[in-house]
Amino acid sequence: MDDDNVLLNRLHDMFSAHDAPPATVIGLAQGLYGLRHLDAELAALTSDSAVDAPEVAVRRSGTDVRLLTFESAELAIEIEVSGTGRIRRVVGQLVPGGPATLEARQPSAPQPRHAEADDRGRFEFESLAPEPLSLTWRRPGSRPVTTEWTGLA
Structure with missing residues (x-):
């Protein structure tokens, strides 16, 4: 092991033991690292049923459902988040419709998950x-579009 790696390992051990960052900060940093597509257009969150109308609960078979809309200059994505406990399900639709490849990133996942629209x-x-x-x-033929990070809790 070279001197730089020894030094980095010692610094890591020292800061981990005495001044560790909160778990949420680590998760957000990992998430930001996952946003390496510099050419991707950002789709901003424009509608969230948990914020826009919290008094109106959308329910399906005993499970709360959260509706989110993200918009960029040319595309929008509408998703429905359902589930309780440690599992969430996301069903969505791209507007305008059409085939696409999607990638879902989460801080705890070592690799992104993929789906086809x-x-x-x-x-x-x-x-x-x-x-x-x-x-x-x-x-095909378009720049990638990435949503901002949004909690599913």
């Missing part, structure tokens, strides 16, 4: 953790 732009991710999520979708 059908001809109408519909897609689904099962068994997501109740933690921050960022989606990236790609269509």
Whole structure:
């Protein structure tokens, strides 16, 4: 092991023992690292049923459902988040519709998960953790579009 790695390991051990950052900070830093697509357009959160109308609960078979809309200059993505406990399900649709490849990133996942949108732009991710999520979708001939990080808790 070279001198730089020895020094870095010692610094890591020292700061981990005496001044460790909160787990949420580590998770957000890992999430930001996952946003390495510098050419991707950012889709901002424009509607969240948990904020816009918290008194109106959307319910399906005993489970609260959260509706989110993200918009960029040319595309929008509408998702429905459902589930309780340690599992979340995301069902969504791209507007305008059409086939696309989607990628879901979460801080605790070592690799992004992938899904394909059908001809109408519909897609689904099962068994997501109740933690921050960022989606990236790609269509042939277009720049990738990435959502801002949004908590699923």
